[in-house]
Amino acid sequence: MSENSPEKEVVVKKNFIHQIIEEEIKAGKNGGMVHTRFPPEPNGYLHIGHAKSICLNFGTAQKFNGITNLRFDDTNPSKEDTEYVDSIMEDVRWLGFDWGDRLFYASDYFQKLYDFAVRLIEEGKAYVDDQNAETISSQKGTPTRPGTESPFRNRPVAESLDLFQRMKAGEFNEGERVLRAKIDMASPNMHMRDPIIYRIMKTPHHRTGDKWSVYPMYDFAHGQCDYWEGITHSVCTLEFEVHRPLYDWFIDQLKDSDYRPRQIEFARLNLTYTVMSKRKLLQLVKENYVNGWDDPRMPTICGLRRRGYTSASIRNFAERIGVTKVDGVIDVALLEHSVREDLNKHAQRVMGVLNPLKVVITNFPEGQVDELDAVNNPENPDAGTRKVPFTREIYIERDDFMENPPRKFFRLSPGKEVRLRYAYFITCNEVVKDENGEVVELRCTYDPASRGGNSPDGRKVKATLHWVSVTENVKAEVRLYDRLFSDEEPDGHKDKDFLEFLNPDSLEVLDNCYVEPFVKDAKALDSFQFERLGYFNVDPDTSSDKLVFNRTAPLRDTWAKMQGK
């Protein structure tokens, strides 16, 4: 119904990367071509932080009439899997982006990468090191102290060549030898201290099987892939800033013209009340703190989608937050605002009662069904109207009745008259309680002249209540979500684990809810506004005999806010 709203395209603001590109184009660089790439590692599901990167990479290319490649950075078979490849493609597509026929894998370049490594050895710019991980690491030095050179650093080229070939042939065990670039063990940049560029791995690769037993490291693969694909702008997050000299060093060895990809770093997205690291998200899933990667409380793309977020709202959000090198934290309220804005314009309105309280209209004929007209979306007259059945017995929201109301409570209470949305004015005459003193039923009378919601005598009422017929309805389960963590920055505490801040009330399941018949044929992911309550969408758990809704976001609620004070 409103999963996507492509008609309203996102206005792309100018950020510092666009500014750099504009200047380059003015200077005639790359013949005015802009070619970006989105390079996920297939070792987890995409989250809202990746969405920012996706929108940046694809959006930037679109802005400058360029193109974007999708490239899986699959250089570590021990962590990667095709399960993730599929979900990543689905998510990028759902976000509304298209890589055309430019789907690549770092593994496509394994042979070229290997050949390039051989060339570096031949040129005396790389060597095989026989030392183990601990030894190599101890020779690395520290950020303030230079490292020491490996005893194998100056072994004959022929020897390195032979050993590297035998590493590839599988003659050695994992960890026995590595290939290192010969750069500068005294560099103030740790990444330039003879970085390891190939390691032995015997784990089968999800695409190349057991063809290889040596795999390139990220630093040795990424820039070269960019180069071979003709990428002009290699946009990545801030933590790769210190890698840039190494990225450039490899390109320097490789390039045979003026062309070279340019790495530009930006700040990754952080959101209040959530964690964003893949490791932590994986932990939440593995240890069952949530129900899978697509749990609607997760900041994953699939979680947000299941929660009812539209791709348009995520694209708008990505645009709103901007792109800079300042690493900060975005208020989740901005994300929530983005969905409400989109859903307000597009969501079908419907009435649903979450915590039912039975109301008997004593002067309404028994057995009669009154079909009333209701507006489908006040923001969009073209959405038309529908019929809602009204009967002698209805449900209203428990919160909409108070026996002893405070001054500002406009809703129903003994003796008071309110409007039932699209139906009639009713007055509460009697409160029926059970033996515990709990209100179990209200007995009201209606004014037949107020059909449709207006009284001919011009009488005003302060409140309009939503309602659902006791006999004409669809029963449903509704899942209410709150933030997963109770702390603004759950992983921002040095002395406390982020799990300590898990919100025990992040999920509330209501299984005695009633919705008007209109929703009976709703399909998974369809979005609705339950009037006065919020936006809800149909969960895929829905079956033919059980309708399940997720609350995407509540409506702004000034009454709740007043009470909170």
Add this chain to the structure above:
RNA sequence: UGACCCGUGGUGUAAUUGGCAACACGUCUGAUUUUGGUUCAGAAGAGUCCAGGUUCGAGCCCUGGCGGGUCAACCA
């Protein structure tokens, strides 16, 4: 004590590249309303981390501090 990066209302982003700080979210008023939603009108809130300097003029340039982040995986 090293290298690199960053520092503008509560939060995020802007500022025609040197011309008296704007927009969004949030907050608070008020109006409208058959959703205490939406919409509309308005308000409060920073003098741009600090100190010097250049200049008629600095958030933008220079110098020096201070604060924060990243980097010592055979991860990406």
